[in-house]
Amino acid sequence: MNDPEIILQTRQLNKRYGKRLAVRDLDLEVRRGDIYGFLGPNGAGKSTTIRMVLSLITPTSGSVQLFGTEVNGNRGALARVGGLVERPDFYLYLSAMKNMEIVSALYGAVDKKRIMEVLDIVGLADRARDRVKAYSHGMKQRLGIAQALVANPELLILDEPTNGLDPQGMKEVRELILRLNRDHGMTVFLSSHLLHEIEQVATRMCILHHGTLVVQGSVRELLNRERTAVRIHAEPLEEAFVLLQGMDWIADISRHDDHIACTMAEADLARTNTALVNAGTAVSSFSPRRSLEDYFLGITEQKEEVSE
Numbered sequence: 414m415n416d417p418e419i420i421l422q423t424r425q426l427n428k429r430y431g432k433r434l435a436v437r438d439l440d441l442e443v444r445r446g447d448i449y450g451f452l453g454p455n456g457a458g459k460s461t462t463i464r465m466v467l468s469l470i471t472p473t474s475g476s477v478q479l480f481g482t483e484v485n486g487n488r489g490a491l492a493r494v495g496g497l498v499e500r501p502d503f504y505l506y507l508s509a510m511k512n513m514e515i516v517s518a519l520y521g522a523v524d525k526k527r528i529m530e531v532l533d534i535v536g537l538a539d540r541a542r543d544r545v546k547a548y549s550h551g552m553k554q555r556l557g558i559a560q561a562l563v564a565n566p567e568l569l570i571l572d573e574p575t576n577g578l579d580p581q582g583m584k585e586v587r588e589l590i591l592r593l594n595r596d597h598g599m600t601v602f603l604s605s606h607l608l609h610e611i612e613q614v615a616t617r618m619c620i621l622h623h624g625t626l627v628v629q630g631s632v633r634e635l636l637n638r639e640r641t642a643v644r645i646h647a648e649p650l651e652e653a654f655v656l657l658q659g660m661d662w663i664a665d666i667s668r669h670d671d672h673i674a675c676t677m678a679e680a681d682l683a684r685t686n687t688a689l690v691n692a693g694t695a696v697s698s699f700s701p702r703r704s705l706e707d708y709f710l711g712i713t714e715q716k717e718e719v720s721e
Contacts, residue, residue, distance in 0.1 A: 418445045419444055419445075419481075420445050420480050420568055420600055421442075421478070421568060421602065422442050422443070423439050423440060423441045423462075423478075424476045424478075425438050425439075425440065426438070426441075426462070426475035426476065427474045428458075428461050428462075428470070428473050435461045435624050436461050438625070438626075439625075440626060441462075442629070443600065443617075444600075444617070445567075446594070446598070446600055446616075447600050447616055448590065448591075448600075449601065449602045449615065449618065450605065450615030450618035450632065451603060451604040451618070451619060452605060452619065453620060454622070458621055458623070458624035459572070459606075459621055460572055461624075463570055465477060466484070467498070468484055468485075469498070471485075479493070479494060479568070492564065493566055493568065494566050494568045495562055495563075495564065496569070496570040496572075497557045497558055497569075497570070497572060498570075498572045499573065501553065501556065505544065505545050505546040506544055506545075508544055508545070509532065509537055509542075509545055510542060512545055513531070513556075513559065513560065514528065531563055534592070535555040535556070536585070537552060549582065550578060550579075550582060551579070551583075551586065554575070555585065555589060557574075558574065558586075562593075568599075568600045568601075568602065569593060569599050569601045570601075571603050572604045573604055573606070574586050574603070575607060575610055583607075590603065590614050591614055615632050616631065617629075617630065617631055617632060618632050641677060641701045642701070643674070643675055643701045644672050644673070644674055644700045645672060645698065645699055645700075646671060646672045647673070647689060647695060648695045648697070650673065652694060653689055653694045653696075656689060657673060657675060657689075662681045663675050663676070663677050663681075686699045
């Protein structure tokens with residue numbers, strides 16, 4: 414029995430190009446309301462997977478289901494999906510409004526009210542009459558997302574939407590994704606190789622490596638699953654260092670000019686800090702940090718070692 418909360422699901426999905434298997438036995442599960450981070454280095458198979466989901470290419474084997482419906486041979490479910498794959502294309506000498514009208518016409522009618530609603534959502538309503546030629550790269554990305562929103566999709570698929578943007582453009586796209594999810598109830602499937610971007614917006618994620626699913630789950634749970642790096646500033650530093658060396662749950666300890674670095678399980682953070690304070694050490698900073706980059710590199714480097 415299909416779970417109505419699962420709106421995108423792949424089962425044993427494969428795509429082969431000659432002798433190269435670009436995607437291998439991929440099982441994805443995206444739930445309604447997710448901002449789902451589809452994470453992997455360039456060449457991991459992310460764009461190939463998205464093209465199969467959108468029926469732009471045909472899987473070698475396996476299945477793709479959207480809203481409980483098999484996509485292969487039945488494109489009805491795709492009407493509930495908006496997608497932006499790589500860089501959007503525009504008629505640069507036409508206005509944003511005209512470009513949007515052309516896209517709107519593909520859905521059967523030009524709905525100018527909806528076009529203006531969408532341009533307002535992406536922050537371009539006041540530039541609707543300007544030629545796209547005058548738009549910055551970040552504005553063009555947001556216009557591309559606006560095109561994907563015209564038909565009011567339930568699922569928005571974005572392939573590397575911040576690629577090539579400056580920090581301000583990345584921030585604008587990131588905030589737009591959060592607004593679409595929070596204010597418009599949209600499920601977002603976000604492909605990226607930018608770990609920091611995924612960490613800031615995603616609720617669930619997976620890591621794809623050489624076409625194979627490495628891990629999938631809640632971002633918070635995955636980051637808390639293993640050891641956490643901690644930076645400690647304390648006085649006297651040498652005394653704190655000796656105390657920490659005597660704690661058998663602490664690993665990778667090293668002393669630096671003004672701090673101590675070490676790793677421990679998240680469950681041990683509180684008792685470590687308490688032990689330092691109770692021993693009379695003045696702890697001025699106790700900073701745990703397990704970033705998605707730490708997690709991702711640990712996973713992928715481990716996989717490289719196994720495959721060698």
